[in-house]
Amino acid sequence: MKLNHKEIIEQLEQFRRIQPRAEFSEQSKSLILSSPRLSPELATPISWVTRLQYGMSSVLRIGSFVSVGLSILIISLYATRELSPVLFPGLSPQSITAEAEMLTSSMNIELSRLGYFDTASQESSAALKQLSQKQLNHLNDTIIGSEVTTIQKSTQSSPDETSQINNLINQLSN
Amino acid sequence: MKNHHIIFTRLAAIFFIVCGVLGGIAVLPAFAQTSNTNESASQISEIKDKIRQLFELQDSTTIPQQDKDTQEFKLRRTTLTLIVETALKQTSAARDEFKKVQLPNSDDWKQIHDSILSSFETSLAYYRDIEDRIDTDSTLTSALLKNIARDMEQKKVSEIDPLIKKSHAIVAAFNVSDMLKIADERLIKIKLDVDQIYTQKLTRSQTLKQLFEKASTTLNDAHDLNTVSKEIILNAYTTSENGSSTEYINTLYKKLKFEEKTLASSTQTTNDISRPDSAIIETYLQKIITDSITHIKSAYDIFMKMSSNVKAYLK
Numbered sequence: 001m002k003l004n005h006k007e008i009i010e011q012l013e014q015f016r017r018i019q020p021r022a023e024f025s026e027q028s029k030s031l032i033l034s035s036p037r038l039s040p041e042l043a044t045p046i047s048w049v050t051r052l053q054y055g056m057s058s059v060l061r062i063g064s065f066v067s068v069g070l071s072i073l074i075i076s077l078y079a080t081r082e083l084s085p086v087l088f089p090g091l092s093p094q095s096i097t098a099e100a101e102m103l104t105s106s107m108n109i110e111l112s113r114l115g116y117f118d119t120a121s122q123e124s125s126a127a128l129k130q131l132s133q134k135q136l137n138h139l140n141d142t143i144i145g146s147e148v149t150t151i152q153k154s155t156q157s158s159p160d161e162t163s164q165i166n167n168l169i170n171q172l173s174n
Numbered sequence: 175m176k177n178h179h180i181i182f183t184r185l186a187a188i189f190f191i192v193c194g195v196l197g198g199i200a201v202l203p204a205f206a207q208t209s210n211t212n213e214s215a216s217q218i219s220e221i222k223d224k225i226r227q228l229f230e231l232q233d234s235t236t237i238p239q240q241d242k243d244t245q246e247f248k249l250r251r252t253t254l255t256l257i258v259e260t261a262l263k264q265t266s267a268a269r270d271e272f273k274k275v276q277l278p279n280s281d282d283w284k285q286i287h288d289s290i291l292s293s294f295e296t297s298l299a300y301y302r303d304i305e306d307r308i309d310t311d312s313t314l315t316s317a318l319l320k321n322i323a324r325d326m327e328q329k330k331v332s333e334i335d336p337l338i339k340k341s342h343a344i345v346a347a348f349n350v351s352d353m354l355k356i357a358d359e360r361l362i363k364i365k366l367d368v369d370q371i372y373t374q375k376l377t378r379s380q381t382l383k384q385l386f387e388k389a390s391t392t393l394n395d396a397h398d399l400n401t402v403s404k405e406i407i408l409n410a411y412t413t414s415e416n417g418s419s420t421e422y423i424n425t426l427y428k429k430l431k432f433e434e435k436t437l438a439s440s441t442q443t444t445n446d447i448s449r450p451d452s453a454i455i456e457t458y459l460q461k462i463i464t465d466s467i468t469h470i471k472s473a474y475d476i477f478m479k480m481s482s483n484v485k486a487y488l489k
Contacts (some may be wrong), residue, residue, distance in 0.1 A: 016181060088370065090363030099360060100474040107467045110346045113271075114460055116214075117342060120264065121335045123218045124257055128327035130225050143229045158317050159210045168411040 217260045224253040230329055243316070255308050257323075258386045261330065262301045262344050264340060269294040272341040275348045282408055289413045290341055297334045339456060345404045346463045353470055354400060357393055360477060364389075371484065389476040396469035399462045406459050410452070423455065477480055 003011070020028075089095070130142070231242060272290060304322060308314065348392045368386050371377060406426065409419040431454065462489040 070232045088367035088484055090365070090367040091358070091477075091481045093478065096360065096474065096477045096481055099356060100376060100478070103356060103470065103474065106349060106353060107471065109350055110436060111464060113342050114464065117264075117335075117338060120214055121330070121338070124221065124260060125327055125331050125335070127218075127221045127225055127253070127257055128323045128330065131228075131250060131257075132324035132327060142226060143233050146226065168425055 182331065183442075213296070214260065214264065217256065217263075221253060221256050224249060224256060228253065231341060246316075247316045247319070250323075250445075251308055252318055254323055254326075255305070256370065258301055258305050258308070258326070261307070261326075261334070261482075262298065265297050265301065266292065268338045268341050269298070271345050275345050276343075277319065277348070281411060281413075285414060286344075286408070286411050290337065290344070290411075293333075294335050294341070297337060300329065300334075336452070336456075340407075343456070343459050343463065344407055344411075347400065347407060350396075350400050350463060350466050350470070354393070357396075357470055357473055361390060361393060361473075364477060364480065368480075377424060382480060385476050385480045385483065389473045389480070390467050392473045396466045396473070397445055399466035399469065403459060403462050403466065406462075410455055410459075421443070426458075427455060430458055 228246065231237070231245055231249065234242070237245070269291070273296070277287050304326060306336075307322070308319075364386065368382055371382060405422070408424040412419050434454070
C-alpha cells in the first residue's frame with residue numbers, strides 16, 4: 001500500500017513515542033552498572049594503590065626485557081664456546097665419543113674372538129685327550145691335584161684370619 | 175585442544191618406543207657375541223666337571239666293578255655328547271660370522287671364500303655324524319667311545335680348529351677395514367676444522383697441528399698393517415698352486431724365523447723355537463691384526479685430545 005507524505009510523517013511521530021517498559025529500564029540499568037569496567041581511566045579517579053601497581057608492572061616489564069637481553073648475551077657467549085661442535089663439526093666431542101664407543105665395541109668383539117677361541121679349543125682338545133687316553137684309576141693327576149688343593153685349603157688360614165690374629169697379638173702386647 | 179594434547183602424547187610415546195627398539199637392535203650384536211662366549215665358557219666348565227666325575231668314579235674302591243663300568247659308560251657318553259655339542263656350536267657360529275664378510279670381488283678371494291665355506295660344511299657334517307652315532311648306536315662300548323674321542327681330537331686339532339682360526343682372521347681383517355673407513359672420514363672432517371682454525375688465526379700454538387700429524391701417521395700405520403694382513407691371508411690361505419704365493423709365504427717365514435732366532439739369542443733362552451710354518455705365520459697374522467686395532471684406538475684418543483684442545487681457543 002503506498003503511503004503519502006503526510007501518512008509517513010504521522011507514522012514516524014508514532015515511532016517517536018515508543019518507550020521501554022519501566023521494569024525493563026531498571027533491569028538494564030542494574031546490568032550495566034554491575035558489569036566490569038574496561039577502561040579504568042574513564043571510570044572513577046585513579047587511587048595511589050592503583051598508580052603503584054601500574055608503576056611496578058612497568059618496572060617488571062622493563063626488567064623482563066633487560067633479563068631476556070642479558071640472557072641472550074650470556075647464552076650466546078657460552079654457546080660460542082659450546083657451539084664448537086657446530087663451528088668445528090669434525091672436532092665435535094660428542095661425535096668423536098660416539099664413534100669411538102661404537103668402534104671400541106666392535107674392536108673388543110674382534111679381539112675377544114681372536115683370543116678366546118685359542119683357550120676354548122685347547123680346553124676341549126684336552127678334554128678329548130682325557131676321554132680317549134688310558135688312565136690309571138688312582139694315579140690320576142686330576143684327582144690327586146684336586147685332593148692337594150683341598151688339603152691346602154683346610155690347613156691354611158685365610159689371609160684375613162691371619163691378619164686378624166696378628167692384630168689381636170699386637171693389641172695384647174701393647 | 176584436549177584432542178591435540180592426546181594425539182601429541184601418543185605420538186611422543188610411539189617415537190620413544192621406536193627409538194628404544196632401534197637402539198636395542200643396534201647393540202644386539204655386541205650382546206649376542208658376549209652371550210655366545212659366556213655360553214661356551216659354561217659348557218667348557220661343565221665338560222671339565224664331568225671328566226672330574228669320571229676320574230672320581232674310576233678312583234672309587236667302594237662301587238662294585240659292574241656298576242662302575244655301567245656308570246663309566248654313561249659318563250663317557252654324556253661327556254662326549256657335550257663336547258660334540260660345544261664344538262658344533264663353535265663351528266656353526268664361526269661359519270655364520272664368516273658368511274657375513276664382504277670379500278673383494280676377485281677370483282683369488284672367491285676361491286678362498288668357497289674353499290673355507292666348503293670346509294665348514296664338511297666339519298659340521300662330521301660333528302653331526304658323531305652326534306647321531308652316540309645317540310643311536312646301541313653297540314657302543316666305553317672302548318669305542320674312547321676311539322671316537324681320539325679320532326675327534328686329532329681331526330679337531332689338525333683340521334677344524336685351524337679352519338676356524340683362519341675364518342676368524344679373515345673376519346677380523348675385513349672388520350678392521352670397515353673401522354678404518356670410519357676413522358678416515360673422521361680424519362678428513364678434522365682436517366677441515368684444523369685448517370679453518372689456523373686460517374682464522376685462532377691460535378699460534380702448533381699443538382693442534384702436531385696432534386693431527388700424529389693421528390694421521392697412526393692411522394696410516396693401521397692401514398699398512400691391515401693391507402699386510404690381507405696380503406698374508408690371500409697368499410697363505412689360497413688352495414691353488416701359485417708360485418708367487420708360495421714365494422711370498424716362504425719369504426715371510428724366513429723373515430719371522432730370523433727375527434725369532436735373533437730374539438731368542440738376545441734373551442739367551444734355551445726354548446726350542448722350531449715350530450711348524452703355519453703356526454708362526456698365524457701368530458704373526460693375529461699380532462698385526464691386533465696391532466691395527468690398537469692403532470685405531472690410539473688415533474681416537476688423539477682425536478679426543480684435539481677436541482678438548484679446540485675448546486680453549488673459543489674461550
